[in-house]
Amino acid sequence: MSLETTLPGATPTPPKVSSIRALIARMVANPLGGVIGAMILIFGISCLLSPHFLTSFNMIIIARALAFIGLVTIGQAVLMILGELDLSVGAIGGLAGVVGGMLMVQVGLNPWLSLALCLLMGAGCGLLNGLLITQLRLHSLVLTIGMAGVYGGANLVATRGVAITGVPHEISFLGRGLVLGVPVPFLVLLVCLTVVAFVMMRTPVGRYIYAIGSNPQAARMLGIRVNAIRMGAFALAGFLSALAGILMVARLGTAQPSIGDTWVLSPIAAAVIGGVATTGGLGSPVGAVLGAVIIGIIEDIIVLFGISPYWQSVVSGGIVVLAISLDSLARHYLNRDAS
Amino acid sequence: MKKALFLGAVLAVTPLAAQAADTSTPLRFVLIPKVVHPWFDKLNTGARAAADMITKTTGQKIEIEYRAPQTADVSSQNDIIERAIATHPDGLILDLLDEKGNRATMDEAIEQKIPMTVFDSLPPEGMNITAVGADFCEQGTIAAERLATLIGKKGEVAIMMGVPTAPNHTLRAECEKKVFAKYPDIKVVATGIDNDSIETGQKQASAIMQAHPNLVGWVACDASGPVGIGQAIRESGKAGKVQEVGLDNLNDMLQLIRDGVAESTASSRPEMQGYWAVVSAWQSAMGQKTPKYIDTGIDVITKKNL
Structure with missing residues (x-):
């Protein structure tokens, strides 16, 4: 696979087909077409079926919930494009949250300094993962399962399972605040996404990440510092997870030991829905976050529609499988037509 | 007594409230427990019984x-509460995972003027919300005292903690430890963590009984753990030799008592909590003042009163 065809901006020429099919073809040919189409469809259906869906209050809820999972998704997507996976991102987020709470409440450190230290700690945890994976030549999936236990265990040792309360009010606007009606965590997500998307699409580092994900041996032969980039990507994932953890502490007003428990599988699912290949070299962080938007809308409508809790996983899982299948089928259909 | 007074007040205001309200439009209450769990299914049954009673x-x-x-997980629960608020229900009935962590979301419900009732937990400090439930510490104390009596106030015992991050589980464990500390000949030799899972409880209990062959008794801190303990006791052939006093009234727990594996269980009354939570929510929706706390009490269930 050539490097150009894997980049998000590089679209192959759409096949010549009839008018409606041409529109679909253009959508499908765009790397983000499938996920945008699915998102518009699910959004439209939700608007039609629930009068409570398209309200400013509900949009704020969706945006805020998206912010936390979206940040973790960006880091996980970069790793997946690189051909790696980090299953300890949730544990890093949780650990960063409780360490932040302890620094602010028990040590009495300045809240902003505490936040900065937590972000550094998160990046450090990610870097440690990367270091162990590259230097000991371990599989990232296996190593990070173990490290999730280490970070999660450290969280329980530090807190004894009890939430840290009394987090200073100075930081609460980071989790609860609104700027022009937009939740602050969502703005943080947009800033992070813009920066990471820019790096991925417009800088040599981004191209190297796609190259490594497509063929690490070839990338190494081209002189790309594969291990340094892999470690950097793990550090980025740790940093973004810690940021999500700290924002969640600001949102809740307490440092809960359970923060991050649900941040393991959803970001991977979001990235896959958004077109990131589990084998590496394909996709983009923007697509992954759009995948997270789809999951967020599904989670929202499940509650708005009052679907039984016992059916929730079946419904949300089914919609995700349907979205991925439709995208795959459309691509298969058009490829067959073109050949 | 408190309940009798409350019921009297409810019945006294009911005709007035019924006259004042438009009964053609249903009142919609959203019931949000801590997690999907059979204990909360029982509570839901009680809630629906109350709804039927009010309708009739x-x-x-x-x-x-x-x-x-x-x-x-608090953040997952907050997401659901917020989405429920977006639908503008006539009341929210909540089992708070952590009153401080849930506070910001509950403030949003207050801003939207949605009445709230909490059950099996206490409201955040300063919030004037009715709480329906039983005393967790009392429940743990009853179980531990009963076990202490069963084993003749001497021997090695173990405590199966529930979810380490759940405040009610932690509180029960602390109160159980306090009871055992009163008796110098009782030694707590192990504490397991079952994460409110029967399977995990069974594994942990089996391992602990292997490591401590002189163990004579078990207490637990959640509804699933004691079922796992009972299964481990049965599998190891130690029924009758190792005593168990369980917690709550899941069907599996009651079966263990019937089978003579567990001696008894200190059970909160989930159906009653659901019932009175709905009655309280209904009264709040009608604009009536409701009590600060409704204590639904604790049952000690044995083979005799099953």
Whole structure:
């Protein structure tokens, strides 16, 4: 696979087909077409079926919930494009949250300094993962399962399972605040996404990440510092997870030991829905976050529609499988037509 | 006594409330427990019984929407509460995972003027909200005292903690430890963590009994753990030699008592908590003042009163 065809901006020429099919073809040919189409469809259906869906209050809820999972998704997507996976991102987020709470409440450190230290700690945890994976030549999936236990265990040792309360009010606007009606965590997500998307699409580092994900041996032969980039990507994932953890502490007003428990599988699912290949070299962080938007809308409508809790996983899982299948089928259909 | 007074007050205001309200429009209450769990299913049954009672008595239709988080995580629960607020229900009935962590979301419900009732937990400090439930510490104390009596106030015992991050589980464990500390000949030799899972409870209990062959008794801190303990006791052939006093009234727990594996269980009354939570929510929706706390009490269930 050539490097150009894997980049998000590089679209192959759409096949010549009839008018409606041409529109679909253009959508499908765009790397983000499938996920945008699915998102518009699910959004439209939700608007039609629930009068409570398209309200400013509900949009704020969706945006805020998206912010936390979206940040973790960006880091996980970069790793997946690189051909790696980090299953300890949730544990890093949780650990960063409780360490932040302890620094602010028990040590009495300045809240902003505490936040900065937590972000550094998160990046450090990610870097440690990367270091162990590259230097000991371990599989990232296996190593990070173990490290999730280490970070999660450290969280329980530090807190004894009890939430840290009394987090200073100075930081609460980071989790609860609104700027022009937009939740602050969502703005943080947009800033992070813009920066990471820019790096991925417009800088040599981004191209190297796609190259490594497509063929690490070839990338190494081209002189790309594969291990340094892999470690950097793990550090980025740790940093973004810690940021999500700290924002969640600001949102809740307490440092809960359970923060991050649900941040393991959803970001991977979001990235896959958004077109990131589990084998590496394909996709983009923007697509992954759009995948997270789809999951967020599904989670929202499940509650708005009052679907039984016992059916929730079946419904949300089914919609995700349907979205991925439709995208795959459309691509298969058009490829067959073109050949 | 408190309940009798409350019931009297409810019945006294019911005709007035029923007259004042438009009974053709159903009142919609959203019931949000801590997590998907059979204990909360029993509570949901009680809630629906209360809804039926109100409809039959007053003609006012009541809809109960049961929305349980898939995991016992505060942020997941807050997401569900917020989404429920977006639908503007007539009341929210909540089992708070952590009153401080839930506070910001509850403030949003207050801003939207949605009445709230909490059950099996206490409201955040300063919030004037009715709480329905039983005393967790009392429940743990009853179980531990009963076990102490069963084993003749001497020997090695173990405590199966529930979810280490759940405040009610932690509180029960602390109160159980305090009871055992009163008796110098009782030694707590192990504490397991079952994460409110029967399977985990069984594994932990089996391992602990292997490591401590002189163990004579078990207490637990949640509803699933004691079922796992009972299964481990049965598998190891130690029924009768190792005593168990369980917690709550899951069907599996009751079967273990019937089979003579567990001696008894100190059970909160989930159906009653659901019932009175709906009665309280209904009264709040009608604009009536409700009590600060409704204590639904604790049952000690044995083979005799099953």
